[in-house]
Amino acid sequence: MSDRYSPGDHVRVRADSPPGHIRTPVYIRGKCGVVRRIFGDFPNPEGLAYGQPGLPEKTLYEVRFRQRDIWPDYDGELRDTVDIDIYHHWLEPDDAGATR
Amino acid sequence: MRAPHDIGGLPAGPVDTEPHAATFWEKRIDAINVLLGDDKRRILSRDERRLAIESLGEEVYQTLGYYERWTAAVTRLLLQKGILSQDEIDAKIAEIRARMGEAEEKTEA
Amino acid sequence: MTERTSHDHAADEFQKDEEIHGYYQFLGLAIEELLVEKGIVTGDEIRATIERRDSITPAIGARIVARAWTDPPYRQRLLTDGTAAAEEFGCEFDATELVVVENTPEAHNVIVCTLCSCYPRMVLGLPPSWYKSREYRARAVREPRAVLKEFGTELAENVEVRVHDSTADMRYLVLPMRPDGTEAMDEDALAALVTRDCMIGVTVPKV
Incomplete structure (x- = not known):
């Protein structure tokens, strides 16, 4: 996939609520994070769940979020993070992210 | 909008950190799921099972234990795919209940 | 039978x-x-x-960790390609891959699956009951330090807590830090210190 994100890219998770089998947890939708690494392309579970082949495959990333960006009242350390595996089509560029 | 399985971040009580070993029954459900999804059979996939669990509804999801949800999910999928019928399942359960009732009477005697 | x-x-x-x-x-x-x-x-x-x-028990994961502690090239392989490094110990993988995350003096890793109970079964066997519980799945991403305390683990404030929510095809294993005072121990003795819980990141190995 040529339009892959690269490690270090700032991304925002789509805030949609499709009714199907979605592996992007609700708590992270709409949140902003940074791509850590690319795991490769995998069959799309949103199709596999319905007995479809899950094609085209989707690129899977590890995306890191700061706890404070997920939970504004997080009471741990500022540096604490959550890393989540997210498929390409659930991410959007977050161009303002680098300046925040 | 959360489905019953999507619980990350919700309030909940303390974690029961005691490890409870898997029972023999749980291991059998696990094994059936492994076999139905293996390359020889490919009858159900991991994501089909997950979807079936997610679709159980809030009350059922909350009431059933982990492997009971798996049992519910695999049952639904086998019905959907026409591999088993509810009549067959009901009859088999009745047969097993009767058989186990007899076994129990024998033990007590 | x-x-x-x-x-x-x-x-x-x-x-x-x-x-x-x-x-x-x-x-x-x-x-x-x-x-x-x-x-x-x-x-x-x-x-x-x-x-x-x-036959798959946390003892396999413990041997992998002990090897990583005593064999720097293996540690590097484990962190670069966890699947291949675990296969060296006979682990078999299906559609999933193993990602090993390393604890350091600066960062502590914890594994959870909030959506179901994805778990590195090919290395540790079946997950413990608490890993599948509503309480752990709901709270580990929201208040990891409080959850760790319930396991008796208190981290220094300046240690960064990294929670990994395994939602997809990756399965995670924590490579704990080798405890101080174990310099004279061989691989078998070290493996005996490594529990399942410290490879999920809710505890740390103790001598």
Whole structure:
């Protein structure tokens, strides 16, 4: 996939609520994070769940979020993070992210 | 909008950190799921099972234990795919209940 | 094992007072028997699958960790390609891959699956009950430090807590820090210090 994100890219998770089998947890939708690494392309579970082949495959990333960006009242350390595996089509560029 | 399985971040009580070993029954459900999804059979996939669990509804999801949800999910999928019928399942359960009732009477005697 | 004893074993575990749970126990047995009658699975296959599952225990993960502590090139392989490094220990992978995350003096890793209970089964075997619980799944991403405390683990404030929510095809294993005072220990002695819980990141190895 040529339009892959690269490690270090700032991304925002789509805030949609499709009714199907979605592996992007609700708590992270709409949140902003940074791509850590690319795991490769995998069959799309949103199709596999319905007995479809899950094609085209989707690129899977590890995306890191700061706890404070997920939970504004997080009471741990500022540096604490959550890393989540997210498929390409659930991410959007977050161009303002680098300046925040 | 959360489905019953999507619980990350919700309030909940303390974690029961005691490890409870898997029972023999749980291991059998696990094994059936492994076999139905293996390359020889490919009858159900991991994501089909997950979807079936997610679709159980809030009350059922909350009431059933982990492997009971798996049992519910695999049952639904086998019905959907026409591999088993509810009549067959009901009859088999009745047969097993009767058989186990007899076994129990024998033990007590 | 004959069919007969396996039924007896299941009968022992019945809780007749709980109608719903009792029903699901029967349902599970009924599904199994029907699948066997229809020739879709065999009793031998079920028994072999359980035996194979039972043979995968946290001891395998502990040996991997101990090797990583004593063999720097292996540690590097483990962090670069966890799947291949675990395969060196006989682990078998299906559609999932292993990612190993390393604890350091600056960062502590914890694994959870909020959506179901994805777990590095090929390295640690079946997950402990608490890993599948609502409490752990709901809270580990929201208040990891409080959850760790419930396991008796208190981290210094300046240690960064990294929670990994395994939502997809990756399975995570924590490579804990080798405890101080273990310099004279060999690989076997080190492996004995490594528990399942510290490879999930809720505890740390202790001497």
